[in-house]
Amino acid sequence: xxxxxxxxxxTVIREPSDLEPFLRDESHVHGVLPLAVVKPHGPMAxxxxxxxxxxxxxxLVPRGAGTGKAGGCVPTDRTVVVxxxxxxxxxHVSPQDLCLKAPASAPLREVKAAAEAQGLFYPPDPxxxxxxxxxxxxxxxxxxxxxxxxxxxxxxxxxxxALMDDGEIHTFGIPSLKANTGPNLAQLLVGSEGIFGFIVGxxxxxxxxxxxxxxxxxxxxxxxxLLDLPGRLCAAGFLPSAFEFxxxxxxxxxxxxxxxxxxxxxxxxxxxxxxxxxxxxxxxFLEALLDLLGPMADGLEVASDERxxxxxxxxxxxxxxxxxxxxxxxxxxxxxxxxxxxxxFFTRLEGLGIPSVSYGHLGDGNLHVNLLAAGETEPAxxxxxxxxxxxxxxxxxxxxxxxxxxxxxxxxxxxALSDPGQIQILRAMKGALDPCGIFNPGKVI
Ligand code: 2HG
Ligand code: ZN
Numbered sequence: 045x046x047x048x049x050x051x052x053x054x055t056v057i058r059e060p061s062d063l064e065p066f067l068r069d070e071s072h073v074h075g076v077l078p079l080a081v082v083k084p085h086g087p088m089a090x091x092x093x094x095x096x097x098x099x100x101x102x103x104l105v106p107r108g109a110g111t112g113k114a115g116g117c118v119p120t121d122r123t124v125v126v127x128x129x130x131x132x133x134x135x136h137v138s139p140q141d142l143c144l145k146a147p148a149s150a151p152l153r154e155v156k157a158a159a160e161a162q163g164l165f166y167p168p169d170p171x172x173x174x175x176x177x178x179x180x181x182x183x184x185x186x187x188x189x190x191x192x193x194x195x196x197x198x199x200x201x202x203x204x205x206a207l208m209d210d211g212e213i214h215t216f217g218i219p220s221l222k223a224n225t226g227p228n229l230a231q232l233l234v235g236s237e238g239i240f241g242f243i244v245g246x247x248x249x250x251x252x253x254x255x256x257x258x259x260x261x262x263x264x265x266x267x268x269x270l271l272d273l274p275g276r277l278c279a280a281g282f283l284p285s286a287f288e289f290x291x292x293x294x295x296x297x298x299x300x301x302x303x304x305x306x307x308x309x310x311x312x313x314x315x316x317x318x319x320x321x322x323x324x325x326x327x328x329f330l331e332a333l334l335d336l337l338g339p340m341a342d343g344l345e346v347a348s349d350e351r352x353x354x355x356x357x358x359x360x361x362x363x364x365x366x367x368x369x370x371x372x373x374x375x376x377x378x379x380x381x382x383x384x385x386x387x388x389f390f391t392r393l394e395g396l397g398i399p400s401v402s403y404g405h406l407g408d409g410n411l412h413v414n415l416l417a418a419g420e421t422e423p424a425x426x427x428x429x430x431x432x433x434x435x436x437x438x439x440x441x442x443x444x445x446x447x448x449x450x451x452x453x454x455x456x457x458x459x460a461l462s463d464p465g466q467i468q469i470l471r472a473m474k475g476a477l478d479p480c481g482i483f484n485p486g487k488v489i
Contacts, residue, residue: 373419
């Protein structure tokens, strides 16, 4: 592509066969062949890319490690993919300031390890944490099991460095929790999926690393019994660091076809509960928990060492890939339902007759409702089923995405289900920050 000729500080990929891997992320969305993929190595590349995008009329699509679940980094018509994997920078931890600075290219795994090496903790833990890049987690405001106690990626971002429409990298925020100088532009960029500008680095908040864990397998004799437990725990003053679940259908599939560790999983449905506060391994804590669980505690298994804890998490962590392998055309959603209305949600979902199975983050109401037969369902019917599912979540006071974002996958539904005033404001902001429409065109709004 001629318009990228002589681009400084960058590697440019143009061969159609080399562009193929950039057409997809981990969602069901397919992109179109981009004009090229650029791996910038320095700010001159970005400055030039912005300039040429404006003069030549092409869009820029940001990409981290391509592990997104909503098609946010998938190329649309007449775009260049900006792959941040070669963006320079080191991870620097400041234990005094309880923060860490890292480039977008840093693997999340290394960010978490750098914090841990200093006795500190960076909680965001999307399922892809061993393979995703920090930049992608910032653009999508990634979540994960620990969001139940610690919140989402955005709750851990103090400042971002971002490429904006003038072609320059600007820093928004300071390395402190206390900074109160008007609207928070760093937070506007986190979770914006690159539609206002591209995050190239960030300063992240850290907290002391938990040193005690209680990890429990909680089988339910009746699936419905699990559904009021997240609310009951919270109301009683317990705050699990993770509360995951498998509904009866997912549990049966895991038991019948999953790995060795999954074959022995008990119950009609199953929860994985983890606590990490100081004292959570003490007798009084466990007794109080057992009291609250009452008859549900029958069959409860407590991981007695790190190996058992690891085995429990390994099954949960492979569930998405396992189901995908068995049902390659499946569509997986990540709706949210308030904890207090989980029972009502599943009753109403059953009444709607949408064939689905669920697992995910019960503790914060973030449910991965999977339509396993999506591949054999007529596309218009599938769209209707998804809209009905999203509407149900919204009717109950929830939303259509808890952690994966909107991207391309949920754009139509997002536009249809949002307050038109909200969309108008978002579009006005997009127009002000990206007047030429070069940043991730066609995504979110
Ligand atoms: C998980 O919690 C991930 O396992 C992936 O968010 C869920 O495949 C999915 O939809
Ligand atoms: Zn998830």
